Amino acid sequence: MSSEPRRYLGVDGGGTRTTFCLVTGDGELVARVEQPTTSYFQAEEGIELVPRILEAGIGALGADPAGIAHAFFALPGYGEVSADVPALDAAPRAILGHDRYACDNDMVAGWAGSLAGHDGINVVCGTGSIAYGEHDGRRARAGGWGELFGDEASAYWIAARVLNAFTRMSDGRDPRTPLHELVTSELELRADLDVIDVVLGRWHGDRRRVASLAPIAVAAAERGDATAAAILRQAGEELAALVTAVARQIGFPAGEPIPVSYSGGVFAAGAPILEPFERALPAGCDLRAPLLAPEIGAALYAARLDGRPFDDAAVQRLASRVEGGA
Numbered sequence: 001m002s003s004e005p006r007r008y009l010g011v012d013g014g015g016t017r018t019t020f021c022l023v024t025g026d027g028e029l030v031a032r033v034e035q036p037t038t039s040y041f042q043a044e045e046g047i048e049l050v051p052r053i054l055e056a057g058i059g060a061l062g063a064d065p066a067g068i069a070h071a072f073f074a075l076p077g078y079g080e081v082s083a084d085v086p087a088l089d090a091a092p093r094a095i096l097g098h099d100r101y102a103c104d105n106d107m108v109a110g111w112a113g114s115l116a117g118h119d120g121i122n123v124v125c126g127t128g129s130i131a132y133g134e135h136d137g138r139r140a141r142a143g144g145w146g147e148l149f150g151d152e153a154s155a156y157w158i159a160a161r162v163l164n165a166f167t168r169m170s171d172g173r174d175p176r177t178p179l180h181e182l183v184t185s186e187l188e189l190r191a192d193l194d195v196i197d198v199v200l201g202r203w204h205g206d207r208r209r210v211a212s213l214a215p216i217a218v219a220a221a222e223r224g225d226a227t228a229a230a231i232l233r234q235a236g237e238e239l240a241a242l243v244t245a246v247a248r249q250i251g252f253p254a255g256e257p258i259p260v261s262y263s264g265g266v267f268a269a270g271a272p273i274l275e276p277f278e279r280a281l282p283a284g285c286d287l288r289a290p291l292l293a294p295e296i297g298a299a300l301y302a303a304r305l306d307g308r309p310f311d312d313a314a315v316q317r318l319a320s321r322v323e324g325g326a
Contacts, residue, residue: 006308009071009101010299011057012109013038014264015127016208020057023299025069027314032295033060039076042207047084050075051091058095071101072302074109074294076128080144102305106294107132107141110263113297114290116315117304120259121246123239123277124294125266127211129154131242133250140249142242147207152238155211155266161231162216166195179220179228186216218269235266236276244282257286263294291319 005024012019018038022030035057040049054073058065073092079085092101111122111132121133128151130144147156166183168174170192183189187198203209220228243260252258260281266273278287292300296318300310310318 006069006303006306007063007067008299008302008306009058009061009063009068010109010295010297010302011054011071011073011075012113012294012298013053013073013075013106014294015039015076015211016265018053018057019293019295020061021295021299022061022063022068023296023303023318025303025308025310025314027310027317029296029318031061031063033057035060037076041077047087050088051095054092055095065096066098068096069100069308070302070306071096072109072298072305073101073103074106074298074301075103076106078103078105080105100306101302105130105132105141105144107144108301109294109298111261111297112301112304113292113294114261114263115259115288116291117297117300117309118259120261120288121243121250122290123242123260123262124264125153125155125239125262125273126264127155127208129157129239129242129264129266131239131246133243133246135250135252138250140246142245142249152241153235153266155214156207157238158217158231158235158266159210159213161234162213162220162228163195163199163210165227165231166192174227177220177225177227178223179216179225182216182220183213186213214266215269218272221272229272232269232272233276236273236278237280239277240280240282243285247282247285252284255284258282258284259288260285261288261290263290291315 005026008023010021016037018035021032035053038050038053040047043049089103107124107130110124114122119135123131132141151157169176169180217228217231303310
């Protein structure tokens with residue numbers, strides 16, 4: 001029998017990119033690569049996008065699929081269209097050539113990475129937003145309803161409120177603040193009404209392009225803009241509400257600390273979003289910086305599914321050697 005450590009494939013599919021990693025059971029990162037998103041709802045090729053991106057990513061890792069002990073594919077939108085689940089579950093089989101894998105929503109990878117697979121709740125806030133937690137074998141989610149009537153506090157949600165504030169300032173319904181100037185500069189508007197042409201005419205309301213405007217809120221708040229600060233404060237409150245909902249579902253006993261962590265691009269803003277989030281968390285929550293990136297979390301989850309969860313030493317080895325942590 002080979003004495004080489006078992007290898008685990010972790011795949012995290014976000015709203016803008018898909019990250020693949022190969023990790024050994026003793027905590028060594030063998031390889032990590034990025035590919036475009038596997039979010040297929042608005043893709044021209046539809047669900048066929050998923051196996052194409054997965055095949056490209058696994059190929060780029062340079063790994064022999066037969067040598068992968070187990071894999072976990074965390075896919076955006078998984079479980080949100082019941083009819084698509086069988087196709088998503090089957091997609092990796094032809095690429096790997098075996099059934100030693102599982103698929104689930106990308107929220108699971110965020111949780112497994114941020115909390116190293118321990119009980120608690122993780123909030124993913126990027127292009128969209130969702131919370132997921134586990135406690136004593138119970139698991140639950142909250143949020144993730146899409147940008148049209150959900151995804152509160154996501155980059156898209158923040159950007160939509162930035163654009164709304166811009167229009168109100170342009171009309172004179174609200175006083176102009178630095179936010180108005182920043183939107184004008186970012187979109188290179190010659191006239192305020194040109195925002196319609198840019199966002200709806202040229203971008204066609206593209207979710208990712210709209211979401212890319214979210215940093216304007218942070219930049220404006222840092223200039224003392226009260227309107228932008230209010231948007232970020234409400235975002236923090238919405239994220240805390242997701243935590244409250246998940247905690248209620250998974251039944252943390254009264255008085256037991258609730259580990260809470262986070263992942264996703266919105267949290268890269270740091271204090272402007274973390275501070276209102278932490279202030280709004282329910283009593284008993286213990287907010288922790290994420291320990292590992294979601295793709296590493298997916299690999300940890302694969303090892304757990306293999307019946308060989310990483311020990312603390314392996315987790316710490318990964319945390320110390322993976323540049324940038326989460």
